[in-house]
Amino acid sequence: xxxxxxxxxxxxxxxxxxxxxxxxxxxxxxxxxxxxxxxxxxxxxxxxxxxxxxxxxxxxxxxxxxxxxxxxxxxxxxxxxxxxxxxxxxxxxxxxxxxxxxxxxxxxxxxxxxxxxxxxxxxxxxxxxxxxx
Amino acid sequence: xxxxxxxxxxxxxxxxxxxxxxxxxxxxxxxxxxxxxxxxxxxxxxxxxxxxxxxxxxxxxxxxxxxxxxxxxxxxxxxxxxxxxxxxxxxxxxxxxxxxxxxxxxxxxxxxxxxxxxxxxxxxxxxxxxxxxxxxxxxxxxxxxxxxxxxx
Numbered sequence: 025x026x027x028x029x030x031x032x033x034x035x036x037x038x039x040x041x042x043x044x045x046x047x048x049x050x051x052x053x054x055x056x057x058x059x060x061x062x063x064x065x066x067x068x069x070x071x072x073x074x075x076x077x078x079x080x081x082x083x084x085x086x087x088x089x090x091x092x093x094x095x096x097x098x099x100x101x102x103x104x105x106x107x108x109x110x111x112x113x114x115x116x117x118x119x120x121x122x123x124x125x126x127x128x129x130x131x132x133x134x135x136x137x138x139x140x141x142x143x144x145x146x147x148x149x150x151x152x153x154x155x156x157x
Numbered sequence: 158x159x160x161x162x163x164x165x166x167x168x169x170x171x172x173x174x175x176x177x178x179x180x181x182x183x184x185x186x187x188x189x190x191x192x193x194x195x196x197x198x199x200x201x202x203x204x205x206x207x208x209x210x211x212x213x214x215x216x217x218x219x220x221x222x223x224x225x226x227x228x229x230x231x232x233x234x235x236x237x238x239x240x241x242x243x244x245x246x247x248x249x250x251x252x253x254x255x256x257x258x259x260x261x262x263x264x265x266x267x268x269x270x271x272x273x274x275x276x277x278x279x280x281x282x283x284x285x286x287x288x289x290x291x292x293x294x295x296x297x298x299x300x301x302x303x304x305x306x307x308x309x
Binding site for chain 1: 229230231264265266267
């Protein structure tokens with residue numbers, strides 16, 4: 025399983041937590057999908073100060089795998105998995121509108137929950153001042 | 158003779174109105190706490206139906222607008238349209254702290270002004286969430302106010 029999901033740093037029952045570099049990320053996703061037939065359950069992002077972390081929750085029959093990818097903060101770009109998992113497009117749209125992460129290959133990358141009036145603003149970034157309205 | 162007929166008809170229509178206030182419930186994007194308390198008002202325990210109140214889904218059929226939740230930027234034009242589609246005479250009730258004054262979300266990025274910036278509000282029911290009894294009291298106050306609007 026180590027080769028399948030990248031570097032596993034924690035395993036607890038059914039839950040597996042793994043870390044993957046940006047360059048191996050697409051290969052890991054394709055492999056995981058081909059070998060286990062699992063699905064993407066959700067994609068979420070986090071502004072971790074020095075970088076941005078994007079978390080892919082991948083569910084197979086027996087495991088729930090959380091794969092974390094770190095991207096550069098000043099230019100957050102990552103490949104989209106929407107060609108492999110079409111439903112992932114919705115989660116990528118949400119991560120894009122909240123954090124500003126660009127998913128290359130996703131043709132429908134636009135706001136999904138936020139109003140277009142808020143447009144050039146990414147509310148979940150640390151520098152956003154949403155405490156001031 | 159005609160005036161007597163008009164007077165009797167007016168009285169009949171007023172009586173019919175008083176006995177059947179139809180309600181539209183609109184949740185404008187809050188946490189749903191107020192909505193759940195409101196559903197409790199519609200069920201037999203606190204029973205709004207004994208006053209003739211039915212919950213309808215179309216603003217063109219209703220007399221009372223029961224609006225809860227914090228008004229988000231996205232829903233504001235739709236909310237205004239719902240207010241304008243409701244025929245006169247109507248009453249608007251703002252339920253919950255978020256509808257009255259943005260509540261706990263007052264500094265969120267997604268929240269627009271409180272409800273009385275979108276439409277004129279007649280009754281405010283404070284609470285987070287208000288108890289079903291409080292909502293019912295608010296509706297009864299609104300019914301009295303409404304009666305003064307349709308009786309000639």
